Amino acid sequence: MTTTLAQQPAASAAPKQAPAVGHSGPVEEGRRSTTAIPAFVRTAAARAGSALWKSAGIIAFLALWELGPTYLASPSTRVFLPPLHEVVAAWGKLFESGTIQGHLAASLTRSVSGFGGALVAGVSLGLLIAWYGRLNSVLNPLLELFRNTAALALLPVFTLLLGIGEESKISIVAYAAFFPVLLNTIAGVKTVDPLLIRAAKSLGLSSLALFRKVILPSAVPTIFTGIRMAGTASILVLIAAEMVGAKAGLGYLIVNAQSSFLIPDMYAGILTVSLLGLSVNFLLVALERHFSRWRTAVGSGS
């Protein structure tokens, strides 16, 4: 998050200054370093350098995608593996016609409602189960059973019971997202440092205050790990569910493009899915950072 925070002002400052100074880069650089924060510019430059280095892998991959089909693949393979610029052009066309936005909106609605439901249910039930040990011993074997049943295996059941409409897709997303949240919530509450509980008790905190002020905050990082896992799981399951039976959504777009032999469109859909996954994860990581900033800087570099 620190990188984004630092880069955002830099990015927003640049367009503002660009018209005034023209496009003479060095002049602009010199001007900015003489203002109040020259150290900031230096760190920004260092960050940009490290960002370039970090994205080297991705750039290499994209280059391979662009050049590979043209120069390495046989003509028949080239049809099924179009170079990057064709995919991007297809994406642009889909974006212009508003097709991709429509599918994205459909997918987002489903995943957000399913994920949100799972979040509320998972955290509250998890807290309840962790707090009442008796409940845990009854429910744990059952939960293990459900958790280890792949969500997609239950897709036919959901479809039969809830039809092929939105309900079945939202429910299966909720189902897939529920267990990581639930189990991590339970784990988070159970692994609270007993010393902190002793300290809180010695400070005269009531049970409710103990829960609210000690157990919950100390479980937050673990709960967030679960939420991130749930985010990944919900998108995975959603796309699969949309591939099987839907009239809209990114999964539908991909499968439909494939069967209509619109191969670049298919890749455009896939690209959108990965961008969606990336941004969901990025958002959740940022949230997690915000809520766990009290922790020692373990892994803040990632």
Place this chain on the structure above:
Amino acid sequence: MAAKISLRNVTKQFTVRPGKGSKASRRSQDSQPGAAGKTGTQEPATLTALDSLSLDVRDGEFLTLVGPSGSGKTTLLDLLAGLSTPTSGEVLVDGRPVTGPGKDRAVVFQQYALFPWRTASANVSIGLEGRGIDGRKPNRRERAAKASEYLKLVGLAGFEERFPHELSGGMKQRVAIARSLAYQPDVLLMDEPFAALDAQTREQLQDELLRIWRATGKTIVFITHGIDEAVYLGQRVAVLSARPGRLKEIVDVDIPDRDGEDDIRSHPAFVEQRHKVWTLLHDEVRLAQDAGHRKILPDGTAPDEIPGTTLERSAA
């Protein structure tokens, strides 16, 4: 002087569960790696940590408590704090039996036990968030002011907004002390609070604690491993026997000119008292070592305890 705290024939027994490599022993700071294996196949046994112990602590007194490992020092402190109840006997504070934790007593733990998600200031003020003695809830600004006041008392002015992981061990313990003082308890219970600190920081904090004690007039019960520390800090030193913990003797520490600038630790009186406590403790430490006594964890397990030897002695 009136007794602030009195323990009457207090006995505390634990049912020791068979050693388990699970949460409790793994998470404990005290368990040593590899030690849990010894206790793989034992039946639950009763372990007497404290055996009819009677002790009075005077109002405003600084009492230090020494004893060999496993002599029930922490158990005793838990009883005083109200974190556990005695198997038999009575624990009285101000003449009233202790039924649970209360705002009249505060505990300072060896491992600081600060809440890592709260800043120093918020850690100190957590005890103020409920209803005070006068029945009203202090608002946020009053709490922050109080926290600053006590952080200043422990020499941490300006560190209000630091998180615990940004503080050194000595500073963390200062915050913990400020936290215990902030809600103005009469009694401060300290469980080896300086044991995890380096020698220099420890000496510094000992002096600070004495200063705070003189300034506030609290009753302090201070558990320690260190004989030097016990004699240096305490007006009286209570020596516990090896398990089951009994009161072996109370040594009155009488050192003339305590507040002087001189190095008290090299004063003949200090050396003499220190030697007295050392002699008392020495036999007990050997006894405890021979019996293989280890620390009992707060949840009543002693993961690295060898059961046969303890039963022998507690039956005697």
